[in-house]
Amino acid sequence: MATTARQSEAQAQFQFTKQPYVEDVGPRKIQSIKFSMMSGPEIMKASEVQVYDSGFYDQNIKPKKNALLDSRMGPAGSKMGIICETCHGDFANCPGHYGYLHLCLLVFNVGYFNAILNILKCICKSCARILLSEKERVSYLKKMRNPKAEALQKTATAKAILKSCKPKTCSRCGYINAVVKKAGTVMGIIHDRSKKFTDDTDKECKAALSGTRIQILNPVRVLGLFKRILDQDCELLYLSDRPEKLIITDILVSPTAIRPSSFVDGGRSNEDDITSKLNTIIQTNASLRQDLDGKKSTSQCLGDWELLQVEVAQYINSEVRGVPLSMMQSSKPLRGFVQRLKGKQGRFRGNLCGKRVEYTARTVISPDPNLKITE
Known part of the structure; x- marks a missing residue:
């Protein structure tokens, strides 16, 4: 009898319902809301x-x-x-x-494909470090960590970092980085190093690296690079979470x-x-x-x-x-x-924002709502 009573109390405490969940903990202040992708374990x-x-x-x-x-x-x-x-x-x-x-x-x-492309443009394709000199890295990191900097300023700093990370030889491992661009396939990415080999390049180096001029960056290799990106480099790229969550392992x-x-x-x-x-x-x-x-x-x-x-x-x-x-x-x-979400027939405009309410009027030619009635 005692076991049955405890089971009924547990079911009453954790009852599934479609009603909104309201936790009686008293008034609280929300400090921040963080949006991110879910990882495979999550x-x-x-x-x-x-x-x-x-x-x-x-x-x-x-x-x-x-x-x-x-x-x-x-x-x-x-x-x-x-x-x-x-x-x-x-x-x-x-x-x-x-x-x-x-x-x-x-x-x-597919929703973050351009973000994946921009991250690959900014990091070394061998050691996964950001393609900035140590002096530039410290300077940009100080700007991103400035407590007075607003979101628009950090976005502008991230764009400046993207422009500064040009294809070049990595100063940390010596790897030759070239142009990263979309491939001819639907969601393909290639690392084109063909233009980095000139006529002055040593013949032995050309023969050894002939098979690595155009490299395909598939999701497995990209995930390996993203896992090795330092947390400080994620701050420079203005990422709110780890970049490996941009690769889908589970649906x-x-x-x-x-x-x-x-x-x-x-x-x-x-x-x-x-x-x-x-x-x-x-x-x-x-x-x-x-x-x-x-x-x-x-x-x-x-x-x-x-x-x-x-x-x-x-x-x-x-x-x-x-x-x-x-x-x-x-x-x-x-x-x-x-x-399902976008457009006039989507969830937001079609269902959530299209409610019909009694005793209200609708106009499509009204001026600025901040103006006074006499203006």
Whole structure:
């Protein structure tokens, strides 16, 4: 009886609900808010289940385990009578729970691709130190640490640092750094050192370095460089968090509450665009894992790796440019997260800012609201 009472008290204390959580701790003052990306371990910690199986339902029309509609992430629909296995709530009461999808190879985050490119332009591609002299580094670091400096001033300082980090030989390790630019692929980055070798370069050096003139900076190598960047150099680049979080190792699978499933005539299920794209990513990830385990050719592995990069990029932003026609899954692109948020039909302008309120008027020709009525 005592054990049952303690269990009921614990359930009452940690009850899942869709109501906003309000902690009764008295008045407090918020000092700061920090926005950053979630790392792989943080994604796993926030998740309830690992998703690795493709498909949606089994033969008994029940959500498959470790798939995108797993009941541990919440009920898949309102008319199915499914109960959440995590909080034991139905579709109306379950707030939804996250899952995670582990990628067998890393990919770039399309939303921060330009930021990744700028960081690579500023660091040595061998020792990962910033391409500034010690005198310049100390001077810029003093400006970034100035307590009176505002955000706009620090942004201007970061832009000045980016201009100062020109392609040159590293003063610390002697590595020859050249131009870093986008490759011809969708999310490719190359380190072009061909212009650094002139006619005066020693013949033996040319022969030894002939295979390293144009280097491909894939996500695995970029992650290795980012992990070796010093915290002081992160301050110079005006980064609020570690740069290795810009490389995707795990995908956070959203709860089924925001991508519900429904059945149409004929017993077929109609899935959300996010669910369909995640299913494609799972299939591509499984194919790439089979290629790596089966020791397939390098060209085939690289092709599947590039396809995985494209699928993850379209999962975030379905309007990403430069996708080859051979990698287009269908003529009608699926809506990614960016398309759900931006624009007139997005969440902010279409839902949050478009509320209709009684006893109010709307005008589109009003002047400055700060003016007085008599002005």
